[in-house]
Amino acid sequence: MIVDAHTHMQAAIHGVTPDPGRRKMTHLLMWNYELLGFNNPLWRGEPPEWGRIIIAMEGQLRISQGCRENLLRYMDRNGIDRSVVCPVAPFATPRAYLDICAGEPRLIPFTCAHPSQDWEGGLKEAMQGGCKGLKIHNILQRIPPEDPFWFAVLEAFAPYGRPVQMHSGEFDYYIVKDGYAPYGDTLRFEKLIAAFPQVPFILVHSGLYFPDKALELARRYENVYLETSFQPQKVVRKALSVAGRDRVMFGSDWPESDSKYALRIARRVAGEDAALLDKLTGGNILALVS
Numbered sequence: 001m002i003v004d005a006h007t008h009m010q011a012a013i014h015g016v017t018p019d020p021g022r023r024k025m026t027h028l029l030m031w032n033y034e035l036l037g038f039n040n041p042l043w044r045g046e047p048p049e050w051g052r053i054i055i056a057m058e059g060q061l062r063i064s065q066g067c068r069e070n071l072l073r074y075m076d077r078n079g080i081d082r083s084v085v086c087p088v089a090p091f092a093t094p095r096a097y098l099d100i101c102a103g104e105p106r107l108i109p110f111t112c113a114h115p116s117q118d119w120e121g122g123l124k125e126a127m128q129g130g131c132k133g134l135k136i137h138n139i140l141q142r143i144p145p146e147d148p149f150w151f152a153v154l155e156a157f158a159p160y161g162r163p164v165q166m167h168s169g170e171f172d173y174y175i176v177k178d179g180y181a182p183y184g185d186t187l188r189f190e191k192l193i194a195a196f197p198q199v200p201f202i203l204v205h206s207g208l209y210f211p212d213k214a215l216e217l218a219r220r221y222e223n224v225y226l227e228t229s230f231q232p233q234k235v236v237r238k239a240l241s242v243a244g245r246d247r248v249m250f251g252s253d254w255p256e257s258d259s260k261y262a263l264r265i266a267r268r269v270a271g272e273d274a275a276l277l278d279k280l281t282g283g284n285i286l287a288l289v290s
């Protein structure tokens with residue numbers, strides 16, 4: 001069974017209108033990253049300002065595609081059986097996400113929390129309603145990783161024995177910078193991760209432009225898992241050598257990326273090792289959400 005550990009529905013960003021009629025993924029600079037297997041021959045790490053702006057624009061257009069129909073269509077096209085789908089509060093509510101996933105066993109809903117909502121009630125309702133994990137996005141939610149809010153949320157969430165998925169890696173989502181990118185600095189997650197050793201933390205994108213930070217936390221903490229969206233084969237191999245075969249997993253961040261590219265990388269890394277392929281492309285995430 002092939003499971004994408006990281007997808008989204010509904011816009012999780014200001015100023016983006018959902019556009020289900022946009023069926024084809026925008027092909028600008030991110031497409032070049034995808035075609036090159038996320039290896040970039042032109043620069044290391046973060047792109048120059050002109051590149052950052054194009055990627056932000058492309059990201060917003062792709063995010064507008066994020067609806068159930070389009071997600072299922074891409075899953076069919078790319079041979080993906082199930083997808084973890086993540087809401088980002090306050091753009092979504094736990095209730096709305098339960099509704100949007102209802103009656104579709106191929107979608108594995110996570111939940112979210114934001115101080116502007118009744119997060120305690122929402123968390124309870126979501127977990128009782130079948131959500132399998134919690135999404136934290138410090139940048140888009142504009143709450144720093146050290147904020148006492150997250151410690152309160154984790155106190156309430158930990159007893160469910162489910163994973164937390166955290167966006168990792170400094171990134172600007174908007175064409176004009178909003179200043180919250182530093183909240184994605186993976187090393188700043190350490191206090192939260194250390195405070196809840198029984199909770200699995202999935203660092204999605206493995207730190208994005210700064211994978212060494214995510215790999216360092218995986219080295220230090222057994223409860224850190226690495227999801228590999230936007231990472232080239234080289235980094236996925238490094239992740240496996242640091243975290244081992246049970247703590248690395250394929251995810252795409254659809255609709256920000258076409259899942260076929262991240263899946264292709266997982267397959268290339270696994271090569272002839274069928275057991276590893278199974279773990280990377282479904283087994284490891286299923287172990288946390290089943």
Ligand SMILES: [Zn+2]
Pocket residue numbers: 006008086167204253
């Ligand atoms: Zn995400």
